[in-house]
Amino acid sequence: xxxxxxxxxxxxxxxxxxxxxxxxxxxxxxxxxxxxxxxxxxxxxxxxxxxxxxxxxxxxxxxxxxxxxxxxxxxxxxxxxxxxxxxxxxxxxxxxxxxxxxxxxxxxxxxxxxxxxxxxxxxxxxxxxxxxxxxxxxxxxxxxxxxxxxxxxxxxxxxxxxxxxxxxxxxxxxxxxxxxxxxxxxxxxxxxxxxxxxxxxxxxxxxxxxxxxxxxxxxxxxxxxxxxxxxxxxxxxxxxxxxxxxxxxxxxxxxxxxxxxxxxxxxxxxxxxxxxxxxxxxxxxxxxxxxxxxxxxxxxxxxxxxxxxxxxxxxxxxxxxxxxxxxxxxxxxxxxxxxxxxxxxxxxxxxxxxxxxxxxxxxxxxxxxxxxxxxxxxxxxxxxxxxxxxxxxxxxxxxxxxxxxxxxxxxxxxxxx
Amino acid sequence: xxxxxxxxxxxxxxxxxxxxxxxxxxxxxxxxxxxxxxxxxxxxxxxxxxxxxxxxxxxxxxxxxxxxxxxxxxxxxxxxxxxxxxxxxxxxxxxxxxxxxxxxxxxxxxxxxxxxxxxxxxxxxxxxxxxxxxxxxxxxxxxxxxxxxxxxxxxxxxxxxxxxxxxxxxxxxxxxxxxxxxxxxxxxxxxxxxxxxxxxxxxxxxxxxxxxxxxxxxxxxxxxxxxxxxxxxxxxxxxxxxxxxxxxxxxxxxxxxxxxxxxxxxxxxxxxxxxxxxxxxxxxxxxxxxxxxxxxxxxxxxxxxxxxxxxxxxxxxxxxxxxxxxxxxxxxxxxxxxxxxxxxxxxxxxxxxxxxxxxxxxxxxxxxxxxxxxxxxxxxxxxxxxxxxxxxxxxxxxxxxxxxxxxxxxxxxxxxx
Numbered sequence: 044x045x046x047x048x049x050x051x052x053x054x055x056x057x058x059x060x061x062x063x064x065x066x067x068x069x070x071x072x073x074x075x076x077x078x079x080x081x082x083x084x085x086x087x088x089x090x091x092x093x094x095x096x097x098x099x100x101x102x103x104x105x106x107x108x109x110x111x112x113x114x115x116x117x118x119x120x121x122x123x124x125x126x127x128x129x130x131x132x133x134x135x136x137x138x139x140x141x142x143x144x145x146x147x148x149x150x151x152x153x154x155x156x157x158x159x160x161x162x163x164x165x166x167x168x169x170x171x172x173x174x175x176x177x178x179x180x181x182x183x184x185x186x187x188x189x190x191x192x193x194x195x196x197x198x199x200x201x202x203x204x205x206x207x208x209x210x211x212x213x214x215x216x217x218x219x220x221x222x223x224x225x226x227x228x229x230x231x232x233x234x235x236x237x238x239x240x241x242x243x244x245x246x247x248x249x250x251x252x253x254x255x256x257x258x259x260x261x262x263x264x265x266x267x268x269x270x271x272x273x274x275x276x277x278x279x280x281x282x283x284x285x286x287x288x289x290x291x292x293x294x295x296x297x298x299x300x301x302x303x304x305x306x307x308x309x310x311x312x313x314x315x316x317x318x319x320x321x322x323x324x325x326x327x328x329x330x331x332x333x334x335x336x337x338x339x340x341x342x343x344x345x346x347x348x349x350x351x352x353x354x355x356x357x358x359x360x361x362x363x364x365x366x367x368x369x370x371x372x373x374x375x376x377x378x379x380x381x382x383x384x385x386x387x388x389x390x391x392x393x394x395x396x397x398x399x400x401x402x403x404x405x406x407x408x409x410x411x412x413x414x415x416x417x418x419x420x421x422x423x424x425x426x427x428x429x430x431x432x433x434x435x436x437x438x439x440x441x442x443x444x445x446x447x448x449x450x451x452x453x454x455x456x457x458x459x460x
Numbered sequence: 461x462x463x464x465x466x467x468x469x470x471x472x473x474x475x476x477x478x479x480x481x482x483x484x485x486x487x488x489x490x491x492x493x494x495x496x497x498x499x500x501x502x503x504x505x506x507x508x509x510x511x512x513x514x515x516x517x518x519x520x521x522x523x524x525x526x527x528x529x530x531x532x533x534x535x536x537x538x539x540x541x542x543x544x545x546x547x548x549x550x551x552x553x554x555x556x557x558x559x560x561x562x563x564x565x566x567x568x569x570x571x572x573x574x575x576x577x578x579x580x581x582x583x584x585x586x587x588x589x590x591x592x593x594x595x596x597x598x599x600x601x602x603x604x605x606x607x608x609x610x611x612x613x614x615x616x617x618x619x620x621x622x623x624x625x626x627x628x629x630x631x632x633x634x635x636x637x638x639x640x641x642x643x644x645x646x647x648x649x650x651x652x653x654x655x656x657x658x659x660x661x662x663x664x665x666x667x668x669x670x671x672x673x674x675x676x677x678x679x680x681x682x683x684x685x686x687x688x689x690x691x692x693x694x695x696x697x698x699x700x701x702x703x704x705x706x707x708x709x710x711x712x713x714x715x716x717x718x719x720x721x722x723x724x725x726x727x728x729x730x731x732x733x734x735x736x737x738x739x740x741x742x743x744x745x746x747x748x749x750x751x752x753x754x755x756x757x758x759x760x761x762x763x764x765x766x767x768x769x770x771x772x773x774x775x776x777x778x779x780x781x782x783x784x785x786x787x788x789x790x791x792x793x794x795x796x797x798x799x800x801x802x803x804x805x806x807x808x809x810x811x812x813x814x815x816x817x818x819x820x821x822x823x824x825x826x827x828x829x830x831x832x833x834x835x836x837x838x839x840x841x842x843x844x845x846x847x848x849x850x851x852x853x854x855x856x857x858x859x860x861x862x863x864x865x866x867x868x869x870x871x872x873x874x875x876x877x
Contacts, residue, residue, distance in 0.1 A: 133817055152817070152820070258675075276873070279873035282875060283875060397477075400476075400477065403476075403569070407866060407867070407869070411874045412871075412874065412875045412876050414876035420560060433655075434677075434852040438867045450823040450856070452823060454827040456827055457828050458704075458829045459832055
């Protein structure tokens with residue numbers, strides 16, 4: 044691990060200084076190699092799938108592990124998309140002349156070395172590698188042991204692509220050992236690693252955050268809200284809330300809690316209740332919403348407990364509360380939410396602006412589904428993860444989140460008086 | 461401390477939502493109150509000075525503790541300058557339409573609550589309070605016990621100014637207890653505090669960083685370099701290097717190490733050696749620089765040890781090394797420096813650009829004194845501190861460093877497919 048760390052630190056200097064052309068060449072070479080390597084990748088992946096099936100992993104886990112031709116084509120296209128994006132490194136912004144005569148601005152630079160710890164999906168290996176290459180960072184990747192053969196095969200393609208472009212293959216290193224102590228070494232080596240990005244279950248992320256001596260960009264809960272205001276287009280609100288809750292239940296940006304203004308509740312709740320019941324979504328309501336929802340044949344509707352307001356279900360369950368004002372809605376979201384993504388459905392401009400400003404979440408939305416909180420949807424090309432932290436990067440983290448700004452001073456011999 | 465933390469968290473919502481007019485009113489009221497409170501402040505400060513003298517504190521410590529009329533006028537003007545600056549909060553940037561129909565941008569928002577732990581200088585109380593007010597953050601201040609009476613008197617003025625502007629006085633709270641356990645509670649309460657900014661000796665900062673459960677914006681060493689290139693205006697280089705080293709010895713942005721390209725060394729070193737000797741600066745050189753410096757009557761010139769290259773002297777001592785290339789200079793700075801502030805003296809544009817890009821420091825400079833690395837000199841109005849971290853903020857931290865960007869999505873009922 045020490046050798047890996049030192050090699051990464053050394054490679055990071057060359058990655059940071061690499062030309063845009065070389066970085067794009069590596070990305071396009073990687074895309075080509077991914078497409079050419081179909082059979083080799085399939086056989087490496089088959090070993091992982093066989094071992095996983097033998098270990099009794101369930102269907103969804105096997106699905107995530109699978110490197111199908113479609114998954115490979117998607118990640119290859121991802122590399123091409125990132126190659127087509129502007130290079131974030133070296134951009135100087137805000138250069139201004141100061142009374143002393145010096146000009147002061149800021150330059151966007153890579154963070155240096157990031158360590159990524161993730162589970163199952165081997166496509167994350169390519170997503171992380173391609174973001175590292177374009178952002179001029181070196182990275183150390185630690186995938187799940189269940190995907191080790193797939194990841195090793197993918198890492199070989201990355202190293203070959205880097206070499207082809209004249210970049211150091213140590214710019215992207217995969218930890219070949221599946222030993223757990225490697226993670227411990229990775230997160231306690233600030234001399235080799237500048238930031239750790241864990242992706243996986245909440246338990247993994249909490250453990251890494253607690254033990255890491257290196258800053259962590261992390262994603263914890265996604266307890267997302269939709270708030271239906273007093274002034275609102277009911278059809279629009281129905282469409283958006285249904286999409287936010289039911290388009291997919293497992294993503295972190297799916298809505299878990301619905302707040303409805305008292306003036307809208309008597310019309311809105313019976314309508315949405317019927318639609319949710321059709322989709323088999325269980326409703327857990329406050330007493331006022333229960334009275335308005337009424338019993339719906341075949342639907343599970345029950346009283347919400349205090350714990351429900353903080354819950355991230357990731358399942359066909361929705362908590363529902365009637366509120367008396369925009370203030371109450373904002374207060375509820377800031378208190379019980381997880382500062383991830385929250386949306387207001389309203390036709391009142393002032394309310395929309397207050398919600399945007401006062402809800403303290405990484406993504407705040409007006410009249411759009413919380414499911415849009417995603418690096419691709421935001422135009423970042425790809426995301427290395429989603430941050431629920433407040434420092435550095437909030438929300439989807441792409442090329443910019445893997446960089447920071449340093450100060451640049453241009454003088455003609457000025458001195459301080 | 462729990463009550464202080466809860467009050468800060470609650471006040472932070474109102475500070476974040478405060479209008480620019482109210483925040484500026486509070487700042488101008490604070491400036492007025494500072495000027496009016498001269499006698500009251502002087503008598504509170506006299507108690508601290510008396511106790512400090514009795515405790516045997518030395519001259520420079522007493523100087524830093526003193527709230528002279530000049531110091532008070534300076535901090536009052538600082539409040540007015542911050543009032544005159546644009547409000548960073550609520551600015552939406554980069555709003556772009558996406559193929560899905562939604563518009564995505566970023567809004568600058570306060571961090572929430574910052575905790576500041578600092579020593580001696582009571583003027584820091586006002587600097588921190590004024591930056592908190594303008595940036596829409598709440599803050600909890602923990603000054604040194606030696607300045608407690610001065611700080612309490614200043615904090616009362618801040619509370620009165622906040623009240624006058626209709627803002628919560630709990631927006632800026634000073635911990636009245638000088639008990640050390642208060643610091644321990646402050647840095648382990650992520651539910652109440654979003655970021656800790658320690659200012660003081662390296663020991664204090666390392667201790668806080670190690671024990672904090674809250675992210676820390678920190679400043680460690682300032683081992684700053686000047687590199688004199690092969691192509692350079694000698695007079696310009698002499699002027700800038702002398703300023704960077706000798707204008708003041710104690711600041712973190714003073715130069716501690718001089719690198720000279722071999723082609724410049726034989727002309728440059730004898731000249732600067734004579735100037736440094738005149739100022740009584742001790743020189744610690746590599747063998748090649750010692751040969752070129754030669755003995756200078758009355759000057760202390762000795763061989764540098766390996767430890768010298770990493771040393772932050774904060775004293776009239778300079779380490780000197782001859783290098784054979786720009787590459788060697790960059791490598792030396794990245795290896796031994798503290799990523800604080802480094803300058804190149806050159807007339808070669810390509811070398812200047814490479815130095816800016818490849819030296820991994822918070823501030824990189826061309827033909828200007830490292831002493832310029834400062835919030836006021838950079839036009840930030842004031843600085844809450846200087847960061848040597850790589851995530852979030854690098855270098856001088858002002859209003860922007862006390863804020864972060866959240867994502868804003870504006871839709872017309874769009875849903876995810």
